[in-house]
Amino acid sequence: MRSYPVDEDALLAAMTDIPFYPPYLPDAMHMHNCMEIGLCLAGEGMLHLGREQTFAFSPGALVLVPQGVPHNQMHAGVPLTHWRYIALNEDYLLRRMPRRYQSELAPLLGGAARGGIFLPGGGEGGAQALFSLMFSLREGGILRSAQQEELCALLLLTLIVRQAESTPAVAPCEPEAPASRVPLGPALAYVREHFREDVKIGDMARSCSMSESYFRRLFTKSMGLAPLEYVNRYRVQRSMLLLRITGDPVQNIAARVGFSSIAAFNRNFRRCAGMSPVAWRRMQTGTNPKPDSRHPEQ
Numbered sequence: 001m002r003s004y005p006v007d008e009d010a011l012l013a014a015m016t017d018i019p020f021y022p023p024y025l026p027d028a029m030h031m032h033n034c035m036e037i038g039l040c041l042a043g044e045g046m047l048h049l050g051r052e053q054t055f056a057f058s059p060g061a062l063v064l065v066p067q068g069v070p071h072n073q074m075h076a077g078v079p080l081t082h083w084r085y086i087a088l089n090e091d092y093l094l095r096r097m098p099r100r101y102q103s104e105l106a107p108l109l110g111g112a113a114r115g116g117i118f119l120p121g122g123g124e125g126g127a128q129a130l131f132s133l134m135f136s137l138r139e140g141g142i143l144r145s146a147q148q149e150e151l152c153a154l155l156l157l158t159l160i161v162r163q164a165e166s167t168p169a170v171a172p173c174e175p176e177a178p179a180s181r182v183p184l185g186p187a188l189a190y191v192r193e194h195f196r197e198d199v200k201i202g203d204m205a206r207s208c209s210m211s212e213s214y215f216r217r218l219f220t221k222s223m224g225l226a227p228l229e230y231v232n233r234y235r236v237q238r239s240m241l242l243l244r245i246t247g248d249p250v251q252n253i254a255a256r257v258g259f260s261s262i263a264a265f266n267r268n269f270r271r272c273a274g275m276s277p278v279a280w281r282r283m284q285t286g287t288n289p290k291p292d293s294r295h296p297e298q
Helices: 090-095 099-104 111-115 126-139 146-166 179-194 201-207 212-223 227-245 250-256 262-273 277-285
Strands: 012-020 035-042 045-049 053-057 062-065 071-075 081-088 117-119
Touching: 012 126, 012 146, 012 277, 035 126, 045 062, 053 117, 062 126, 071 081, 081 090, 081 126, 081 146, 117 146, 126 146, 179 201, 179 212, 179 227, 201 212, 201 227, 212 227, 227 250, 227 262, 227 277, 250 262, 250 277, 262 277
Parallel strands: none
Antiparallel strands: 012 081, 035 062, 035 081, 045 053, 045 071, 062 117
């Protein structure tokens, strides 16, 4: 369970903007305490919706995941995959909305749609356009009250339902692992286990029973970046998790993920995220968190 902070008297729980940078960490199957609507802005990959449905996503794809429905995303975008999310308090929607609204949203609140809705990218659907407009209006300070955001959210849900009814069903697909990456599996596992240490290319190569020179060429061709660049991006990705869920000082986080100096951490973080760790944390949390050791590293 990954929970959003919920106000019992509000429909809109959160609006988040999250870029995912390779190397991508495996996303465990999870569920939320809210209805989550996501729009892919960049990148591609596979979306597992429920226990049996898998869809290939690309820019413009929109997914609605009801509260309690398990799902995950396996990213494959280069140089990044970028999603925006709107979380809605589904309990508020069910219990507090006037009946005239509930009747309009009946196809969403019951029946087959309870397993989720996936709308593919590539089109110019009204739901995707309104989703993006909501972020622009909020960023521009035009949506100034919870009531205004609520009206937009209700219209968004209505458009998603109508669009799903009029769009040909997308056949689920089965994800396929790129064959070229299979021989590198031991090296990727080695990085996951030893990224906090001084990782050597020779050790990565030996884990795959390859010479260092051959491993370096194969890795760069298959992954699109050099082995040590992969290691540093993996460390940055791990640091993003810690920056988001803990209040630990940035220098401590840099050490925990394997960077030998704060300068190296800042340099690599900027290369991946386009901003400093402090600025990225502020953007994600909307505040400057205080140190908190209650959250274990995952």
